[in-house]
Amino acid sequence: MLELKTPYLLFIGHATDPLSIKMAKSAADWSPEKCLGEVRSPGCTVSTGLPAMTIAEGIAAGAKSLVLGFANSGGHLDDQWLPMIHEAIEAGLDIISGLHDRLNAYEELVAAAQRKNVRLLDIRHPTKRLKTGKGYRRDGKRLLTVGTDCSVGKMYTSLSLTREMQQRGMSVTFRATGQSGILVAGEGIAVDCVVADFIAGAIEELAPANAAEHWDIIEGQGSLFHPAFAGVSLGLLHGAQADALVVCHALGRTSMRAIDNRPLPSLAETIALNEQMARVTNPNAKVVGIAVNTSAVSDEEAKTYCRKVESEFGLPCVDPIRHGVASIVDKLEGF
Amino acid sequence: MLELKTPYLLFIGHATDPLSIKMAKSAADWSPEKCLGEVRSPGCTVSTGLPAMTIAEGIAAGAKSLVLGFANSGGHLDDQWLPMIHEAIEAGLDIISGLHDRLNAYEELVAAAQRKNVRLLDIRHPTKRLKTGKGYRRDGKRLLTVGTDCSVGKMYTSLSLTREMQQRGMSVTFRATGQSGILVAGEGIAVDCVVADFIAGAIEELAPANAAEHWDIIEGQGSLFHPAFAGVSLGLLHGAQADALVVCHALGRTSMRAIDNRPLPSLAETIALNEQMARVTNPNAKVVGIAVNTSAVSDEEAKTYCRKVESEFGLPCVDPIRHGVASIVDKLEGF
Structure with a gap:
């Protein structure tokens, strides 16, 4: 600590x-x-x-x-x-x-x-010696937030999920992977700052084997589609060995964070690629919900957008700040 | 230097x-x-x-x-x-x-x-301050070796290609990304040792814009399928912005390097995933050849294996040590 x-x-x-x-x-x-x-x-x-x-x-x-x-x-x-x-x-x-x-x-x-x-x-710098990842199956359940881009609400979504699960009396721990999350949680590993060889290993250490009913809610970083940071995202995905993924997106973003003229991937591409890549360490990994930062639009437009996404993908879609994450946590009960 | x-x-x-x-x-x-x-x-x-x-x-x-x-x-x-x-x-x-x-x-x-x-x-530790990647298109041609696993011959293949291209009078530079390559070349960046945020940016710096006819032959690391090191491989793939990929494989390897009971991906999977992911920064990226370490088998078996792979994929397949890499370099001439 x-x-x-x-x-x-x-x-x-x-x-x-x-x-x-x-x-x-x-x-x-x-x-x-x-x-x-x-x-x-x-x-x-x-x-x-x-x-x-x-x-x-x-x-x-x-x-x-x-x-x-x-x-x-x-x-x-x-x-x-x-x-x-x-x-x-x-x-x-x-x-x-x-x-x-x-x-x-x-x-x-x-x-x-x-x-x-x-x-x-x-606080971004790891204080202990890390190991390389192994990918061996471990006990406990893990959820990872992934994104269409950087800075689309992965930490807020992770903290919202953790709070909702705590309120329901579920066994849950928030696992911070960035400096903001560490500041909130008081502990964690800033995965973008570890030596590249140890990305996956750092997450195996951050979210270790746990009781069968316990959930680690792991804060995601970056995006598999981001030309600068996809390596961090992929190592995190493999290290997390996530059972459940929640895709995060920022409505109205026109170009990927800090890159000129690079459109974001679609939700469909983001779901497909994350599920595909996650299966390297967890063959059962699947997306269970979509969390959207809708702050760029009105309440009404936000609701309409989320309903459209829900019907397109058959998954709960919410803005964690506007709507809460109850419908996503419903999917985790009895997982 | x-x-x-x-x-x-x-x-x-x-x-x-x-x-x-x-x-x-x-x-x-x-x-x-x-x-x-x-x-x-x-x-x-x-x-x-x-x-x-x-x-x-x-x-x-x-x-x-x-x-x-x-x-x-x-x-x-x-x-x-x-x-x-x-x-x-x-x-x-x-x-x-x-x-x-x-x-x-x-x-x-x-x-x-x-x-x-x-x-x-x-020599594994970067001596200068790195930047994050951008993924902007840059001039010059780049080839990256990628693998079914770690330690399958990516550096030997890269050095073999460089030597063959030099002998043909092509404009070419070997770009070392690991400590062995750095020891041979006298310079380079050990990409597995950079801070995770800078993987792609390090490769953009290592293999910068160059004359249109110039080739950088970039030494690959790890494998997109390796549970410990895929993050490094993906950042390298994005940073390299490679026009041409050469898939490397070690014949007879039964489990991924340093991991128990994890079979290697097939060549078909390796080709498909690397081309798919490379296109984030280079929409024209394609695999142009396959290099196999056949040291586990006889000359005759090596030849049979390579012929089989060639007919399956329609790409040159060689053991760089046994057969040389001329047939792959043929594909690069007039690229």
Whole structure:
């Protein structure tokens, strides 16, 4: 366990893309009791919905950690944020980062943190030695969220499913595979940051054999169709050895995340390819539901779209935020 | 460029599995002029074919580097080899390692190397900051070797193709993606050791846009069907944006590498899935030949097998060592 100190101050820089502050927004949405407010820089046009405050105001309100709650493609640490990070260290805050670049690689940050007795927590980086995957059948049930693209709601869907299953008294654990999920869950493995040889092995370790009736709800990453990240998605799919898959999609997305002019795959292609590839480690893997982020359209259009998808595929289709995930969890009862 | 000092002494430990000394054997086979001999430990039952010698004998013969030329699954450095490595450092040799575990993570090795002014070269670890992939179409032609399994001859096939193309005066570059290939080529990126998010991006950097008539021959890794390593293979396939694929296979292999009781996919499945997945970044990708390691059978059986495969798939099928790869390169001329 990471023992992250709360409450958090969520630093979102000068972000203008709502998807780039996923980590901050996830914590605000799923662990609001742990979050005090957001710290913004000039030019920032998006928000977590929490009150804006300065570092000094956050300290006065009792903040214990500054979370670098934004990301660029590549996860690099921009030098322009160093003064802000130093200010937080000097004020006595732990720094929590989900970037690829390590806070601990900056000697002057390490020196300052030691002097002030605070911690630099690079939560994206695995802390233990991993093994290669084996693909041997293991006990327990596992569900993996997969996507037509990156950033289409796989974590939100996974957390929604977990919450609904908990409310029904089912035996269930959320397994975080990204920095946002780790911030919410307090533990996990950021699979996009492990050494490539260990992708599947990391997931075998994250979601190990369990009691026959237990469900691990494994947060998916990327998409088998994404030209940058499909390798992560495939290793995750094989390591998860999932019995059930839930396909996630963002309505109205016109090009794949961070790539120009690349249309998303259809739901039919996404279902077919994920089932095909999943069967390398679980011959019974099947898609049991579809979760759509419909925030781009009206309530009425969302309902119409989901009904159309349900009749096309014979599977429950919901927006987890608007409609809940009860109809998908119904399919998991007595699985 | 790495500037590896030659000649090498190839340390193969107490290996008993010929596939586990792939790195030493590759150097002996493809760069014999750079290799003096092999250093063996008691219990070792395999060989590179080079004369056995002690470290002291190697030094006397002029060795400049000790290559850790074996690997276990996971690429860990066994503490039992530390005394041998210390002996080599004390004798003034550079140490070249292709393991995941870094020589440079061992403080006492680093201290000894500094004292003796020799280098600890972890050639599997990327030395520069990588970017995520984009999948945008780029100029030049690229060929990728893919496999039914790990360790089926993808590097030997790639080097054979490169040599044959060079002999024909074609414009061609071998692109190494594993520690053995890097040892032979003197440069490259060990793709199984990059952070998972950067698999495809690493290959886009390794095999960048080039002149229209130029071929990059990219060494493949793993297999889309391998439960541990398929993520690496898929990221490599997408990053390579290959025009031509050559499927590699080892005749007589009964179970996938390092996995119990997992049959290999058929050639037909391997061709179909690789073409399907490659088309995410190159809609024209196609398999142009099949390369088979037939060392488990007689010359006659090898010939019969290859003829059968040729008539089944309408593609050239050869054992690169026994038959050469001319019939595959014929397909690349005027591509």
